[in-house]
Every structure is written in C-alpha cells, then in structure tokens.
Amino acid sequence: MTGDSAWLGTQRLPEVTVHASGVLAQTIRAEVRQTRRFRTDVQIAVCTLTRVRETALWQEVEAAVPEHGLGVEGFVVVRRGNDLVVAAEGGHGLLYGYFYVLRYFEWMSGDFTVVEQPAVPIRMLDHWDELSGVVRRGYSGKSIFFRDGEVVPDLSRVRAYARLLASIGINAVALATAELPDVARLAGVFREYGIAMSLAVDFIDDPRDERVARWWAATIARVYDVVPDLGGLVVRTARDPEGANLLARAVTPYGGSVFWRCSGAEPEQDWRDRRADRARAAYDAFIPLDGRFEENVVLQVKHGPLDFQVREPVAPLLGEFQETVFGVELQVTQEYSGQQQDLCYLGPWWREILQFDTTGGGGVTVADRIGAIVAVSNVGDDLNWTGHKLAQSNLYAFGRLAWDPSADPVSLLHEWAAATFAMDDRTRSELVTILSGSWQTYERYTAPLGVGFMVTPGTHYGPSVNGYEFSGAGTYHFADRYGVGVDRTVKTGSGFTGQYPEPLASLYEDVYTCPDELLLFFHHVPYDHVLQSGSTVLQHIYDTHFQGYAEVEAMVARWRVIAERFEPAIRTNITARFETHLSNAREWRDQVNTFFYRLSGVADAHSRTIHR
Incomplete structure (x- = not known):
C-alpha cells in the first residue's frame, strides 16, 4: 500500500521519448509508463546534451545552455511549435526536467525556453524515526521506514515517497541506522530517484580518544562497503563540536559529508537569572570555532536562535560564519505550529527567512550564504502521508523553495492544489485563500x-x-x-x-x-x-x-x-x-x-x- 499520490496524481503528458542511459534514465522511463496519457500533437523528447542532436531542437537547446554549463542538476526545456525537448548533462538534471514538464505541461502554451538550476546544492529532509516505528516529533502516524526494530519488508511506500521528493527537487535524506543489508535496501530505493541517503547518529563520545576515532573509522568503512554512495552522517545530538572533525575524517576517503546540528551547549538554566539566555548558546559555542572544521563538515543551523517558533528572529549564526560551510534547518513537521491538527502553511515564513538580509544593509541573504537547506520531514504512515491532507502543501513548498528560495509561496500553493485535486479554478482559489494566510493566523x-x-x-x-x-x-x-x-x-x-x-x-x-x-x-x-x-x-x-x-x-x-x-x-x-x-x-x-x-x-x- 503506497497511500495517496499527493501532487503526482492528476497530471497527464503526451508520448515521451527518452534519449539517455543509466539508472535515472530507467527511472524516467518507468515514470513515463505510469503517467496518464492524452492526445496531442506535441512530441516530448528527454535527452542528454551529448545526444541532443538526435532531436529537432538541438540548435535551440545548445544556444540556451549557459557558458558555465548546467551542472549536475540543471536542465533546459525548449518548446517550438509541437516539439518540446528536455535536456541536461546527466540523469539528475533529466529527472528534474521531466518532473518540471509533468508539473507545468498542461499550463504551457506557445514557444518558450526555460533554464533551471537549483540555488542550493544540498536539499535534504531529516527523519527522526526510531527503529521501533515511533517518529520523534511526528504527527502523521508511525514510520514508513521502520517497524519493530527493523526496516519494513515492503519498501513500496518508501519508493512512492522517494518519487514525491524527487518531483520537488529534494536530493538528500537522513534516516536512522539499521542492519547494514537493510541500509543498503533503503539506499537503493532512494538511489533510483537521485537521492543520497545519510545516516542519523548521536555522538556522545570523547573525540580526543584514539579508540573512539578507530571505532568510528572501522564502522563507517563497513557502511561504505555496502552503500558506496552514502551521503554521510547527520549528527542529531552531540556534546563536543570536535566530534564533527573526527567523523569528517572518517568519511573523507569515501566522499562523504558530516552534517553537525548547531544546537550549542544548552545546560539547564536558572529561571531566576535574567541574563542567562538559551538564545545565545549556538553562537557562543560555534563562532569561536569558525574555520576550524574539516572541509566536508556542514554545520546545520536552526533558522532561529530558539527552537522552530512560529515567530523568532533569524539566527545570527546564519550571517556570521565566514570560513565554514553551513546550512539552514527548518521544520516541515509542525512541532510548534499546530502539529498537523491546526492548518498552518509555512511557505511564507520560510521564504521570509531565506530572503532575510543578513547584513541589514542590502547585502547577502540567508539563501545566498547557505550550502544546504535541511528540514525535519512531516511524513508518516497515515494514508495521506501528513495526517492533515492540507499539510502536504508544506512538504511541497519546502522542496520548491529549497530549489528556488525566491519562489512566491502563494504561487506554490496554486501549483500544489492544481496538481493534488481535480477541481475548477474557483475552488482552487478558495482553497488557496484558506491556506495562504494560515501562518499569520496561527501567529x-x-x-x-x-x-x-x-x-x-x-x-x-x-x-x-x-x-x-x-x-x-x-x-x-x-x-x-x-x-x-x-x-x-x-x-x-x-x-x-x-x-x-x-x-x-x-x-x-x-x-x-x-x-x-x-x-x-x-x-x-x-x-x-x-x-x-x-x-x-x-x-x-x-x-x-x-x-x-x-x-x-x-x-x-x-x-x-x-x-x-x-x-x-x-x-x-x-x-x-x-x-x-x-x-x-x-x-x-x-x-x-x-x-x-x-x-x-x-x-x-x-x-x-x-x-x-
């Protein structure tokens, strides 16, 4: 059972030909087979740039490619008359280009050229699912990955989830550790959709103990033996930031990264002391360490200095790191914004955070500075994925804003609603009106x-x-x-x-x-x-x-x-x-x-x- 199809249930396309090879090309062919058809004279070709001359629009495509190229994930879509070509340098770009056409085709008219590249290289969803099946801070049922201490035997729902994520541009996930054969099974499903899987771990060891370093190096080597393309490690909780470097050195031979959550040292505060302040903790702990982390460490900074509140200032860390790769962490799961009982569409809040001027004087925004955008996911095994059907809009908006932080949140709502429900324009406008101001209402x-x-x-x-x-x-x-x-x-x-x-x-x-x-x-x-x-x-x-x-x-x-x-x-x-x-x-x-x-x-x- 895969649950509902969310925003991938209503779209239709004409015939599509695929001029590419590899795992992701096979995924695109599988997508083509399961997409509903309708009669039209338009012909769609999906092809790598090395084979673009097999199409009628090769000159237009080559002219549209930027001088610096499209990168691994960028794509070009060109339409002239009844010919439409999606082109990219490889499978990742083709997959995103295919989903772009799937999203917009029935709204497309006339000739056009589109060039798209993601603004942020790492777009990840963290999952705090326990092996027992319990989802920490989850409000949509139990885990779709784990049950009774192990990975679920049937991964069809995981595959459906990977498909949803790829369609909105997510390229990384983090899951709890499990038995290595099961880790390989999960990674294989996400690999089909161009999504790198990392493992979520806790680090409470002494990073200066050589025995600890050896244990982690050996353990990580065993994991990479079975999952060579593992993204790396996401450290959920930790004590000593030096542990980030220990882990980074262990994953370096395999091209992995370490995502270290910057929660800072947060000891119990004395409520009598007005000058003690939890909001200071992350900055005080990590700014003195700026530039002292390995190159493959990504510091994961909560968007605000407290804890995913419905309103708090943008964390000063997001404007102050100068020599360290870092990302912003959001919450798609609605821990403090209604827990998928109260309707609260967070797209406007996230865009405000991403477009925040970190200099206060017309300088660079959060989106300009980050190397990753990460969020805690809101999915579970409820049939509609998110408990509240309309909470799917937050998952959709996160992916789309991670790809393009300047996207208009209301336009994203229209996209999501049109793709999710079979409805007339008037009904869609009413639904968007209900959703669009719900964050401000909650506040x-x-x-x-x-x-x-x-x-x-x-x-x-x-x-x-x-x-x-x-x-x-x-x-x-x-x-x-x-x-x-x-x-x-x-x-x-x-x-x-x-x-x-x-x-x-x-x-x-x-x-x-x-x-x-x-x-x-x-x-x-x-x-x-x-x-x-x-x-x-x-x-x-x-x-x-x-x-x-x-x-x-x-x-x-x-x-x-x-x-x-x-x-x-x-x-x-x-x-x-x-x-x-x-x-x-x-x-x-x-x-x-x-x-x-x-x-x-x-x-x-x-x-x-x-x-x-």
Whole structure:
C-alpha cells in the first residue's frame, strides 16, 4: 500500500521519448509508463546534451545552455511549435526536467525556453524515526521506514515517497541506522530517484580518544562497503563540536559529508537569572570555532536562535560564519505550529527567512550564504502521508523553495492544489485563500510579539502560558503585573542583540525601532508601551487573539462552502482537523487573554468577553 499520490496524481503528458542511459534514465522511463496519457500533437523528447542532436531542437537547446554549463542538476526545456525537448548533462538534471514538464505541461502554451538550476546544492529532509516505528516529533502516524526494530519488508511506500521528493527537487535524506543489508535496501530505493541517503547518529563520545576515532573509522568503512554512495552522517545530538572533525575524517576517503546540528551547549538554566539566555548558546559555542572544521563538515543551523517558533528572529549564526560551510534547518513537521491538527502553511515564513538580509544593509541573504537547506520531514504512515491532507502543501513548498528560495509561496500553493485535486479554478482559489494566510493566523492566536513558546510542556501542542516559565528550558516570557517580554539587549539584558552585525544590532537593541513582531523576543516592556502600529502591547495581545480566532472561524466557513467538491475521504479528514483547529484556537485565545487580564487588571478597550 503506497497511500495517496499527493501532487503526482492528476497530471497527464503526451508520448515521451527518452534519449539517455543509466539508472535515472530507467527511472524516467518507468515514470513515463505510469503517467496518464492524452492526445496531442506535441512530441516530448528527454535527452542528454551529448545526444541532443538526435532531436529537432538541438540548435535551440545548445544556444540556451549557459557558458558555465548546467551542472549536475540543471536542465533546459525548449518548446517550438509541437516539439518540446528536455535536456541536461546527466540523469539528475533529466529527472528534474521531466518532473518540471509533468508539473507545468498542461499550463504551457506557445514557444518558450526555460533554464533551471537549483540555488542550493544540498536539499535534504531529516527523519527522526526510531527503529521501533515511533517518529520523534511526528504527527502523521508511525514510520514508513521502520517497524519493530527493523526496516519494513515492503519498501513500496518508501519508493512512492522517494518519487514525491524527487518531483520537488529534494536530493538528500537522513534516516536512522539499521542492519547494514537493510541500509543498503533503503539506499537503493532512494538511489533510483537521485537521492543520497545519510545516516542519523548521536555522538556522545570523547573525540580526543584514539579508540573512539578507530571505532568510528572501522564502522563507517563497513557502511561504505555496502552503500558506496552514502551521503554521510547527520549528527542529531552531540556534546563536543570536535566530534564533527573526527567523523569528517572518517568519511573523507569515501566522499562523504558530516552534517553537525548547531544546537550549542544548552545546560539547564536558572529561571531566576535574567541574563542567562538559551538564545545565545549556538553562537557562543560555534563562532569561536569558525574555520576550524574539516572541509566536508556542514554545520546545520536552526533558522532561529530558539527552537522552530512560529515567530523568532533569524539566527545570527546564519550571517556570521565566514570560513565554514553551513546550512539552514527548518521544520516541515509542525512541532510548534499546530502539529498537523491546526492548518498552518509555512511557505511564507520560510521564504521570509531565506530572503532575510543578513547584513541589514542590502547585502547577502540567508539563501545566498547557505550550502544546504535541511528540514525535519512531516511524513508518516497515515494514508495521506501528513495526517492533515492540507499539510502536504508544506512538504511541497519546502522542496520548491529549497530549489528556488525566491519562489512566491502563494504561487506554490496554486501549483500544489492544481496538481493534488481535480477541481475548477474557483475552488482552487478558495482553497488557496484558506491556506495562504494560515501562518499569520496561527501567529495571531498563539504566543504574542515573538515571545515564543507558551505551549503545553512535553507535547508542545495547545496553550500553557506558564508551562515552561519556571523550568530549566530557557523559554521564558517574564510576564508580571507591569509588563512582559525578555530583555536581550546589550545595555540591560543578556547581550544577545550584540551577536548581530550593525545596523541589525542597533535595530533590535532600541525598543522604538525593534520590529513589532519581535518586540517581546528582544525587550521586556510595560503593557502600555505603544507599538509602531499605534496600539499598546496589551491591547495588541487582546486584538490579535480575538482576530486570530475569528480568522479560523472564517477558514472553517470557507471550507464548508467548498467541502462537497472533494472526495469523501479528503472531506472527512479536513473537516475533522478543522474542528480540532477551531477548538485549539479558542483555547489559545481565551487562556492568553485571561492570563494577561488577570495579571494587568486592564480591560479590553472594546469590551469583548475575557474570562476572569
């Protein structure tokens, strides 16, 4: 059983001929055989550049190839009249070019030339699936890879997943280690779709112990004996960054890489100490080490300094590394954004992060600087892959933005919806409207103004305003009867603002220039502090929580209008999730508003119901 076909179920193509050889050419031929056909005079040829002269458009294709070439993954698509040619230097580019045509063919008209190359070389999905079948921070059922301590015997669903990933440009995955023959089986499936598999490991050893180095070298050699094209290792948790170099030296003979997650040293914090700050940890730990890592180490940096919050500043590390290869880490799985119960399309948030100017002065963006873009996947063995059918849009958007970080998130929604559902344009527009603003809606009814968390400890779903307030987690809001927020300024707080370059450091340091949406992340302010929007902090909290809940009500109303146009199973799934979503949004609205009313004693200016 492979589950639903997601965005690969509705497309059609005319006859396609393949002028190429190799594993990926065979994959393309298999794709052609399973793609639905329709009658047209257009003829499609997929060919390597070395064989492009076998096609009618060889001159146009050769003229379109950039001087620097297409690289391993780039491709050209040329159409003139009824001839259409997809050309690339090898199998990877051909596969991506084929999926490009599959995605857009029925929208194509007239003559055109397209040249595409990925903006980021490594586009990877991490999977925190345990061999038991449990998925850490997973909200879509159990693992599609593992069950009862071993790899599942039937890999047909893994193959279907690899196909989905390749269609959106993903070229790497990380999975837990298993018995070597099973590792080889999994790697073989992903290899069919041009996806390199890495192994996720924990490193808690002493990297200065020669016995440790020898053990890892021998173990890695055994793995490469059975999977010669293994991508490398992804280190989920670790203690000593020097371990990255130890592992890098072990995989170097085989061309592998080590992806080392930069979580920093995060000891238990004392909530009494206002200057202790978890947000500082990664920068403080890794900036002194810049330039001291092996060339095949990729430091994997969370997009924000805390932990995948629905709003937090871009991590200063992403603008400060100068001599080390690094990548940005996102979360497709919705740990802090509704857990695939609440609808929250994250495409706009990711694009904002990727396009963030790391200099603050018209300089390079995050997307310009990174060598990899990585995310924790949101799939499981639920029939629709992602628990909430509409959460497939996040997986789709991640892949497309990893390929092109400048892509418009709303346009990606239209692409995804058109490919996923058989629907008319009006229904698609209504669905896109429901999805497109859902991230901002989620932000409005949850933790205000970038203060973060306020979630139920452990599960991280639903509100618990003081849930972590007296813990050692370092995720505080410091609300009292006078004000709220975390002082991270250099002048009076933890000094975190000083980790940014100028002019960003001054922008965040000044309470009057700090962006409203990040104010409580950087500053502790009184409730009557006036935001740049003209509202006081407290009234903003009340207003946005009422507004956020009202927007969820509007989403549900829009859905009810179009629900009957969807297949029964899809309709039932989405309707049930919206019921949970509405209930959760109500709890957030009421608990947050009541909490701040009880603390401050200040009523809502519009006399709306706040429970006392």
